[in-house]
Each structure stands twice: as C-alpha cells, then as structure tokens.
Amino acid sequence: MSIRCLVLMSFCLLLVACGTTGHRVVVEPGLPGQRPWQRPYTVDGERYVPLATAAGYREEGLASWYGAEEHGGPTSNGETFDMYQPTAAHKTLPLGCYLRVTNKLNGKQTVVRVNDRGPFVPERIVDLSYHSARELGIVDSGLAPVVIEVVSSGPGSSRPDSAPVASGTYTLQVASFADPETARQLSERMRKNLSFSAVREVETAKGRFYRVQAGRFLSRAAAEEARMSLARNGYPDAFIVIP
Numbered sequence: 633m634s635i636r637c638l639v640l641m642s643f644c645l646l647l648v649a650c651g652t653t654g655h656r657v658v659v660e661p662g663l664p665g666q667r668p669w670q671r672p673y674t675v676d677g678e679r680y681v682p683l684a685t686a687a688g689y690r691e692e693g694l695a696s697w698y699g700a701e702e703h704g705g706p707t708s709n710g711e712t713f714d715m716y717q718p719t720a721a722h723k724t725l726p727l728g729c730y731l732r733v734t735n736k737l738n739g740k741q742t743v744v745r746v747n748d749r750g751p752f753v754p755e756r757i758v759d760l761s762y763h764s765a766r767e768l769g770i771v772d773s774g775l776a777p778v779v780i781e782v783v784s785s786g787p788g789s790s791r792p793d794s795a796p797v798a799s800g801t802y803t804l805q806v807a808s809f810a811d812p813e814t815a816r817q818l819s820e821r822m823r824k825n826l827s828f829s830a831v832r833e834v835e836t837a838k839g840r841f842y843r844v845q846a847g848r849f850l851s852r853a854a855a856e857e858a859r860m861s862l863a864r865n866g867y868p869d870a871f872i873v874i875p
Contacts, residue, residue: 669708669727675752686729689782693757694775695733697765707748714761721748721759722780730784733758735768736777739808739834739843741873742767743783743852767871802855803828806844806862806870815842822846826858845873 662671672681683689699715707713709727720731725746734741744764751759758780762771770776806822809815815831822829826847834841849855855872862870 669749673749678752680723680749682724683726686726686782689725690779691757692736692777692779694755695735695758695760695765695768695770695778695780696751696753696756696775697760697762697770699762699765709747711747713748716763717761718742718744718764718767719747719761720744720764721750722746722757723749723752725782729782731758731780732783733760733764733768734779734781735770736779738769739805739841740768740871741805742871802847802849802852802872803845804847804855804859804862804870805873806846806867808841808843810839810841812842815844818844819846 656676658674659668660672660674662668670682672679674680698721702713703715705713707719708721713719720733722731725731727746727748729746731744731746732741733744742764744758744760748759751757756775758778760768760770765771768776768778804826807815807818809818812831812833819829819831822844823846828848829844829846832843832845834843847855847858849858852872859870859872
C-alpha cells in the first residue's frame with residue numbers, strides 16, 4: 633500500500649499517514665530547495681533513501697497493484713491518483729521516472745511513470761495502478777514476479793507532459809509460438825501491413841518461444857491505436873512493448 637499525503641510534509645518531521653495505510657512516517661530534514669519526496673524517510677522503523685539518479689536501474693521482485701480504494705486520493709508528488717493511468721509506486725526511485733515492467737510469468741510488458749511511494753510490504757518492489765496491472769495480466773492474481781528497468785529518468789519536474797520513447801519507438805508483440813516456422817509466417821503477414829516485423833527467440837522456464845513483434849511507433853497512443861486494430865482483426869492478445 634502506498635503512503636499518501638507524503639508531499640504535504642514539506643516541513644513536518646512526523647506524520648501518521650492518512651487514508652487506510654496505518655503507517656507511521658518520519659521525513660528527515662532536507663537540503664535547501666529539496667522537495668519532501670526527495671528526502672530520506674522512515675516507515676514503521678525502516679529507513680529509505682530516495683535515489684538521486686535512476687540511470688541503469690534494474691530490479692527483480694514482486695509487483696502488486698492498487699485501485700478503487702485509493703482512486704482520487706493524493707500521490708506522494710501531489711498528483712491525484714487515477715487507477716486508469718499507467719503509473720506506479722516505488723520506495724526509492726525518483727518520482728517522474730519511467731519504468732518498463734515485465735511480467736516474468738507471461739512475458740507481458742508495460743511502461744509506467746513513478747508518481748508515488750510504496751509498496752511497504754516485504755518482497756514487493758513496485759505497486760502498479762489497476763491499468764498497468766491489467767496490461768500485465770495480474771489483476772486476478774494480485775501479485776506477480778516482475779523485472780523493472782528504468783527507461784527514462786524523466787525531466788527535472790516530477791510531472792512530465794508525455795510518456796518517454798525508449799530506444800526511439802514502441803512496438804507490438806502480436807503472438808508467441810513454440811514453432812519458429814509459424815512465427816516466421818505470421819511475421820511476414822504483419823510486415824505487409826505494419827512495414828516492420830521481427831521474430832524474437834527467447835528462453836523461458838517453459839521452454840523456447842518465438843515472439844512475433846510488429847510495427848514501430850513514436851508514441852504510445854499510435855501503438856495503442858494499432859493494437860486495437862489488431863484486436864479487431866483476430867489478434868486480441870497483442871500488447872505494447874518497448875524493444
């Protein structure tokens with residue numbers, strides 16, 4: 633569960649967190665001009681030090697998600713939490729950075745913007761919005777092992793205007809097959825409609841698979857439009873990835 637109202641503690645050193653978190657939070661005095669969410673803080677006796685930079689950050693662990701109970705409440709950087717937006721909470725990453733989150737069980741990926749603190753539960757490394765959890769296929773299970781990788785450290789402000797473009801583009805994963813020839817044939821069909829398509833060979837705990845990816849898009853909105861078109865044309869399981 634995320635800590636709410638942390639942003640409001642600009643000069644307060646002690647706060648019993650609002651909402652239903654029930655956590656006791658202590659925010660340490662910061663440097664001149666340092667925002668509250670950039671300062672070291674302690675939750676229930678555990679001290680956390682926000683990172684100054686997110687470059688190259690990678691972490692593996694459990695992802696959880698939060699939604700209706702927190703919808704409309706404040707996030708740690710002063711935004712209003714919207715469960716239908718691609719956001720997430722992390723204990724120490726700079727607010728405003730973007731993460732690529734990969735579900736290790738099904739290979740699905742999504743990109744989220746960190747705008748909150750949490751989750752303060754052992755072994756959990758990231759708390760996803762309902763929207764992001766749905767994209768990764770973990771709404772029903774509630775938890776899933778994931779890999780998180782920073783794809784953009786974000787601008788100086790904790791409120792960037794638009795999603796980043798990692799490696800220049802977004803693409804779509806259309807399907808995954810155990811048979812390489814089936815994957816190759818689908819890739820050829822995708823190339824005729826989306827100009828670009830490739831087959832990625834991956835090793836998983838369940839064996840070797842061949843993932844068909846297609847399209848290059850400069851914005852997530854364009855990728856989403858193409859994904860919806862694929863869904864209408866017989867590929868409902870396609871999802872957005874960053875190559």
